[in-house]
Amino acid sequence: MAKVIYKFGDDISTDIIYPGRYMATVLPSETPQFAFDDIKELNKLLNTEKTDETRVILAGKNFGCGSSREQAASCLKGHNLTIVARDFARIFLQNSINLGLRTVICPEIEAEVGDELEILNDKVINKTQGKEFPIVPLPKARQAIVDAGGLIPYTQKILKQRMGIE
Amino acid sequence: MGQTIVQKILARATSRQSVDVGEVLEPAVDTAMSHENAALVMNQFQEIFAGLGRPAKVWNPNRIAIIFDHRVPAESKKTATNQKKIRAFVAEQGITKFHDIRGDEGGICHQILPENGYVLPGYVVVGTDSHTTTHGALGAFAFGIGATEMASVWALGNVLNVEVPDTIKVVVEGELPKYVQPKDIILHLIGKISAEGANFKVLEFHGSTIRNMSTSGRLTLCNMAVEAGATSGIVPPDQETIRFLREEAGVTGDIELIAPDEGAKYCQVVEIDASTLVPQIACPHTVDNVKPVTEVEGLKVDQIVIGSCTNGRLDDLETAANILRGKKVARGVRMLVFPASFKIYQKALELGYVNDLVKAGAVVMNPGCGPCLGVHQGALGDKEVALATTNRNFKGRMGNPESDVYLCSPAVAAASAITGMITNPQKGGF
Numbered sequence: 344m345a346k347v348i349y350k351f352g353d354d355i356s357t358d359i360i361y362p363g364r365y366m367a368t369v370l371p372s373e374t375p376q377f378a379f380d381d382i383k384e385l386n387k388l389l390n391t392e393k394t395d396e397t398r399v400i401l402a403g404k405n406f407g408c409g410s411s412r413e414q415a416a417s418c419l420k421g422h423n424l425t426i427v428a429r430d431f432a433r434i435f436l437q438n439s440i441n442l443g444l445r446t447v448i449c450p451e452i453e454a455e456v457g458d459e460l461e462i463l464n465d466k467v468i469n470k471t472q473g474k475e476f477p478i479v480p481l482p483k484a485r486q487a488i489v490d491a492g493g494l495i496p497y498t499q500k501i502l503k504q505r506m507g508i509e
Numbered sequence: 510m511g512q513t514i515v516q517k518i519l520a521r522a523t524s525r526q527s528v529d530v531g532e533v534l535e536p537a538v539d540t541a542m543s544h545e546n547a548a549l550v551m552n553q554f555q556e557i558f559a560g561l562g563r564p565a566k567v568w569n570p571n572r573i574a575i576i577f578d579h580r581v582p583a584e585s586k587k588t589a590t591n592q593k594k595i596r597a598f599v600a601e602q603g604i605t606k607f608h609d610i611r612g613d614e615g616g617i618c619h620q621i622l623p624e625n626g627y628v629l630p631g632y633v634v635v636g637t638d639s640h641t642t643t644h645g646a647l648g649a650f651a652f653g654i655g656a657t658e659m660a661s662v663w664a665l666g667n668v669l670n671v672e673v674p675d676t677i678k679v680v681v682e683g684e685l686p687k688y689v690q691p692k693d694i695i696l697h698l699i700g701k702i703s704a705e706g707a708n709f710k711v712l713e714f715h716g717s718t719i720r721n722m723s724t725s726g727r728l729t730l731c732n733m734a735v736e737a738g739a740t741s742g743i744v745p746p747d748q749e750t751i752r753f754l755r756e757e758a759g760v761t762g763d764i765e766l767i768a769p770d771e772g773a774k775y776c777q778v779v780e781i782d783a784s785t786l787v788p789q790i791a792c793p794h795t796v797d798n799v800k801p802v803t804e805v806e807g808l809k810v811d812q813i814v815i816g817s818c819t820n821g822r823l824d825d826l827e828t829a830a831n832i833l834r835g836k837k838v839a840r841g842v843r844m845l846v847f848p849a850s851f852k853i854y855q856k857a858l859e860l861g862y863v864n865d866l867v868k869a870g871a872v873v874m875n876p877g878c879g880p881c882l883g884v885h886q887g888a889l890g891d892k893e894v895a896l897a898t899t900n901r902n903f904k905g906r907m908g909n910p911e912s913d914v915y916l917c918s919p920a921v922a923a924a925s926a927i928t929g930m931i932t933n934p935q936k937g938g939f
């Protein structure tokens with residue numbers, strides 16, 4: 344089960360997710376503290392309330408637009424979040440997949456903060472409201488990276504083949 | 510079936526005759542560009558090889574470009590240390606296209622690549638920067654990727670999982686009226702199709718206005734293609750491309766002009782009549798919140814910024830110098846100018862533009878990203894308003910979420926500096 348902890352509208356840029364002033368921080372493990380740093384209540388919620396429950400951030404269209412900074416994906420991954428959006432900007436989506444941040448494309452999603460969601464392979468069930476919404480599956484190519492466990496293992500697989508390493 | 514220009518480039522990069530939209534490819538990369546975020550790429554790159562137990566070696570040190578621009582000179586010890594580590598990596602790997610903080614060859618990555626001939630028509634160019642779309646102005650398929658993806662490119666020489674994108678044909682016809690600039694065309698287009706109107710697609714620019722446009726203007730158009738969500742923007746290369754590459758970029762080798770087929774299939778066609786445009790303004794806090802200048806005229810501004818990879822080229826400085834020559838920046842307004850590269854800076858010195866701007870009261874800063882991304886130089890105070898020729902006005906972009914950023918052309922920025930409010934230069938007196 345997953346719980347919606349925050350709800351956004353459309354066009355949330357990577358400047359909001361991970362402000363440019365922290366871009367000198369490059370180690371993925373150091374990025375989560377700066378997630379949504381300009382939205383104080385959300386930053387606080389993420390950094391103080393630790394829970395084992397899957398937490399969902401809900402967004403409208405074009406989530407992650409703007410800069411290609413990968414920290415915008417690594418900072419969210421570090422908080423064990425799932426992002427459910429109506430759709431995502433291209434580079435952010437690719438970065439999320441490369442790093443293993445769970446992103447769910449759900450064009451018709453309706454939910455409010457506090458709602459309990461069940462996220463299946465093909466749909467999101469909003470248990471609180473008793474409604475279901477279909478998920479757009481990842482393109483095959485992107486699924487292959489997810490299946491390999493991210494882009495680093497996927498690249499290692501190809502390199503091994505090229506170098507003839509078993 | 511006819512192919513778009515990007516289909517043809519991807520076919521070439523995968524040694525195929527043709528490719529279909531939606532296919533997934535692993536094209537060979539011609540130029541792979543990073544800036545200070547090479548520090549993160551290095552981290553991921555080492556991780557790839559650590560897992561294999563082999564020494565980390567880039568696939569081709571001559572095809573990797575690293576340019577310091579986002580925080581130059583370094584604004585913190587963290588940045589300075591990252592830059593130091595990157596220098597050591599560049600030396601160790603023998604990377605040749607490295608541009609450090611220097612007055613003879615430094616600048617913003619999206620200016621350094623074109624002006625040094627690092628991009629040719631038909632190239633596949635990837636960069637760890639979303640505005641890598643810029644290089645489509647030279648007829649390359651150029652797009653932004655993340656740091657881990659770049660680490661993978663450094664290791665393999667291929668970019669994995671590129672879906673052949675659909676292409677939107679943008680046809681721009683007619684002569685641009687006085688003080689209407691390439692920036693106004695792209696702002697108008699983004700306003701028209703929205704910030705995600707071209708998500709996952711390519712914008713291919715056609716029409717007489719584009720044919721008559723200098724490479725500088727085409728770089729502005731393609732630079733902002735990403736603000737409509739596009740994977741890339743592209744201009745079919747022509748005689749002007751050859752002129753630029755030969756005369757301004759010093760390219761001596763073969764240049765192949767690649768063109769879309771007659772029967773190429775486009776998912777959408779957008780037509781723009783350039784002759785009817787007025788200067789455009791993107792209002793806070795999204796780039797697609799575009800209005801004609803006539804609707805926002807008179808708004809008081811605190812800071813004017815001319816520069817960036819969008820509008821920091823010689824002709825942009827020329828426009829500003831022509832408007833400001835012999836005039837004064839209004840009291841209470843801070844005007845910051847940052848040329849896109851030191852080559853441009855030097856030419857602007859020789860031509861007297863820097864003198865014109867400084868005498869008017871502008872501050873000419875060192876080439877680099879400057880205030881554009883809000884990490885150092887030119888931050889805004891609470892409730893302040895900036896009018897900038899940069900490409901993004903997201904909340905907090907210039908370092909303060911309590912401020913407003915409006916985007917415009919160099920002509921509008923320069924005229925507004927004189928009056929201290931958003932001003933239409935067409936109104937006369939400039």
Ligand code: SF4
Nearest residue numbers: 640817818878881882
């Ligand atoms: S000038 Fe601005 S938009 Fe261009 S590369 Fe630098 S930070 Fe990015």
